[in-house]
Amino acid sequence: MANPGSDDSDGSDPKPVSYSRTTLTELMIPSYANFGGRVHGGILLSLMDKVAYACAAKHAGTYCVTVSVDGVNFRQPVEVGELVSLMASVNYVGRTSLVVGIKVIAENVKTGVVKHTNTSYFTMVAKDDNENPTEVPPLLLETPEDARRFLETMKRRELRASYAEHFDNAKTRMLLSENLSLLAGERCVVLNQD
Numbered sequence: 001m002a003n004p005g006s007d008d009s010d011g012s013d014p015k016p017v018s019y020s021r022t023t024l025t026e027l028m029i030p031s032y033a034n035f036g037g038r039v040h041g042g043i044l045l046s047l048m049d050k051v052a053y054a055c056a057a058k059h060a061g062t063y064c065v066t067v068s069v070d071g072v073n074f075r076q077p078v079e080v081g082e083l084v085s086l087m088a089s090v091n092y093v094g095r096t097s098l099v100v101g102i103k104v105i106a107e108n109v110k111t112g113v114v115k116h117t118n119t120s121y122f123t124m125v126a127k128d129d130n131e132n133p134t135e136v137p138p139l140l141l142e143t144p145e146d147a148r149r150f151l152e153t154m155k156r157r158e159l160r161a162s163y164a165e166h167f168d169n170a171k172t173r174m175l176l177s178e179n180l181s182l183l184a185g186e187r188c189v190v191l192n193q194d
């Protein structure tokens, strides 16, 4: 097997997870603050998108686009002045898609206290020069942790597909007249039932 990225490697050689593992670290400056004085969620999303791109493009060896994002739940606020690190690795590859897992931590540089703010999963698709989805190299799972993450992503994709089906059904089958009773006790007022 050729070394990833070397001239003798063709696109079908597996690339190890370690080859594309990427960390992005950025200091949270005052212009990143929201009206509450803490870091805007959109800043963190933008940083996650950047690191996901770098990691995915390195594995794919091509340009990649973001297709979907799962698991964005900010467990703790990030403060201005903290040093945020986003650690990304390819957890799974399909034919043209890749799932990049990103762990985000924020460190108080004065005290050294580190908090885990979120772990999220970005699905990216590799594109060729004509903007068509293009095949990505297989993933070489070097450690049991790599294999565990691949299996977990397979499970998550299954659940996501079944959720999407239920969600679509709920949208298309939801008739207001038949479901008005579900609104009893909710904090809303229906003005027009037609």
Ligand SMILES: CC(C)(COP(=O)(O)OP(=O)(O)OC[C@H]1O[C@@H](n2cnc3c(N)ncnc32)[C@H](O)[C@@H]1OP(=O)(O)O)[C@@H](O)C(=O)NCCC(=O)NCCS
Residues within 6 Å of the ligand: 065, 066, 067, 068, 093, 094, 095, 096, 097, 098, 123, 125, 133
């Ligand atoms: C995502 C996109 C490439 C799919 O194109 P398509 O012609 O439908 O291609 P395919 O159906 O062959 O899907 C390509 C891959 O994307 C995956 N995919 C498509 N939609 C998906 C979704 N909503 N969630 C997860 N994966 C998805 C498919 O499973 C497939 O993966 P695989 O090859 O590993 O099996 C296309 O819709 C696109 O370019 N979207 C815009 C993305 C973008 O510009 N992002 C930046 C936003 S600013």
